[in-house]
Amino acid sequence: MDIENEPVTVLGLGAMGTALARALLRAGHPVTVWNRTPARAEALVAEGARVAPDPAAAVAAGALTVVCLLDDAAVAAVLDPLGEDLAGATLVNLTSGTPEQARDAAARLGHLGADVLAGTIMVPTPLVGTPDALVLYSGAGGVHEEHRTTLEVLGRTDYLGADPGRAVLFDLGMLDVFFAGMASFLHAAAVVGRDGISGADFAPYAEQVVAILPATFRGLAADVDAASHPGDEDNLVMNAAALAHIVAASRSRGVDPAVPELVHRLAQRAIDRGHGADGFSRLVEEFAPA
Ligand SMILES: NC(=O)c1ccc[n+]([C@@H]2O[C@H](COP(=O)([O-])OP(=O)(O)OC[C@H]3O[C@@H](n4cnc5c(N)ncnc54)[C@H](OP(=O)(O)O)[C@@H]3O)[C@@H](O)[C@H]2O)c1
Known part of the structure; x- marks a missing residue:
């Protein structure tokens, strides 16, 4: 046939x-x-x-x-x-x-x-x-x-x-990234919206950040695979300070800070464990402790 x-x-x-x-x-x-x-x-x-x-x-x-x-x-x-x-x-x-x-x-x-x-x-x-x-x-x-x-x-x-579960595992991983990205955009739109900025005015600036994510993901992936989290270009203490600003600006505008607060909590936990000089990729070990 x-x-x-x-x-x-x-x-x-x-x-x-x-x-x-x-x-x-x-x-x-x-x-x-x-x-x-x-x-x-x-x-x-x-x-x-x-x-x-x-x-x-x-x-x-x-x-x-x-x-x-x-x-x-x-x-x-x-x-x-x-x-x-x-x-x-x-x-x-x-x-x-x-x-x-x-x-x-x-x-x-x-x-x-x-x-x-x-x-x-x-x-x-x-x-x-x-x-x-x-x-x-x-x-x-x-x-x-x-x-x-x-x-x-x-x-x-x-x-x-050959693992029949692998296709779906990739699917869930891709959806994980997708939902987190959409939730973060909506949170940011809510924060800037409180100051009268429309979603349409903000979206091009969100896209600017999204454009650097592919290279960022590749760098994070290399760190994850090497179990090495160098913080020479940016470190967790600096990242946590930026996240605290997002949480504070959300709270003062009556916006639920749950999304940045979660990331801030993970960064703070890593800092408390002595990893403040490490890079952002250290968070993978907060999600999945060895
Ligand atoms: N729709 C999308 O955009 C999309 C995208 C990606 C993946 N998927 C996946 O594709 C799959 C199907 O999605 P769908 O959008 O076609 O869903 P759907 O429109 O809700 O159709 C569900 C199908 O499952 C059947 N079904 C449900 N329970 C059953 C049972 N106990 N015994 C026999 N048949 C049963 C239904 O039969 P009846 O007609 O008799 O109710 C129908 O054929 C899902 O796993 C979904 O996650 C969907």
């Missing part, structure tokens, strides 16, 4: 599962779908998808089955009862969760005889199937290799290694 046209099954037709199925249909793949609530398949049938009567028939129809359900409990509810019907199946589990859940699902389904590639979708539904989409994968490397052409229909694929 021409692998470029291999039949693909999609289990789960929520917003994301529907976007995945649609991208595969657009690329010319025969697509079989199944969803707990059958009505959600109707639009895709009009676009050429076939509906399977149950999950077992759906899995049997695809060379590859993409699983995109709400959470791991839903994956267990749909797939675990299939038992031996999963023997020899190739599953690409794009359901979000924790690394532990991804590992557990891969072990459970692997025990039933399936090859499981775990993945995590890093973009919202409108970007699925475009060159801007990114999907991280880990787990069964053979599945990634063999079906790469099909997976590339969904977006750029990055394979991160």
Whole structure:
């Protein structure tokens, strides 16, 4: 069979599962779908998808089955009862969760005889199937290799290694950075907003700071990997003083200082332990003590 046209099954037709199925249909793949609530398949049938009567028939129809359900409990509810019907199946589990859940699902389904590639979708539904989409994968490397052409229909694929939990671990790390960045921007917007400065007036200055973060991250990463935290360019005592100013300016404006206060507390704790002359990267050891 021409692998470029291999039949693909999609289990789960929520917003994301529907976007995945649609991208595969657009690329010319025969697509079989199944969803707990059958009505959600109707639009895709009009676009050429076939509906399977149950999950077992759906899995049997695809060379590859993409699983995109709400959470791991839903994956267990749909797939675990299939038992031996999963023997020899190739599953690409794009359901979000924790690394532990991804590992557990891969072990459970692997025990039933399936090859499981775990993945995590890093973009919202409108970007699925475009060159801007990114999907991280880990787990069964053979599945990634063999079906790469099909997976590339969904977006750029990055394979991160044999541990099925690793893709989701990277996902959570990226979201950690994203949420902290957004929360810090909103906190800063609240502080300057109290003095009548609009978000739009402040945003270009926030962007100025964001522009130096890529190089800053690379420097912090090198320090973290070397477990060395030189403070020759800037040290924790100086950083803590700046953080105290942010906390004070927040308080005096009636703005909740929780975000900078947390960072200040970590810096102060490191100083109290005798690390005041170290650089900011020392905080990694406050988050994760040896
Ligand atoms: N939407 C996004 O932008 C986005 C982006 C990245 C990653 N994701 C991830 O993609 C996955 C799906 O997201 P989504 O946006 O498609 O969610 P959704 O629209 O809420 O759809 C949830 C899907 O899970 C099914 N489901 C839930 N509980 C079930 C159960 N106990 N048994 C069988 N099926 C069950 C639902 O079936 P019914 O239709 O029958 O309720 C539906 O197909 C999630 O893990 C999400 O984190 C989503």
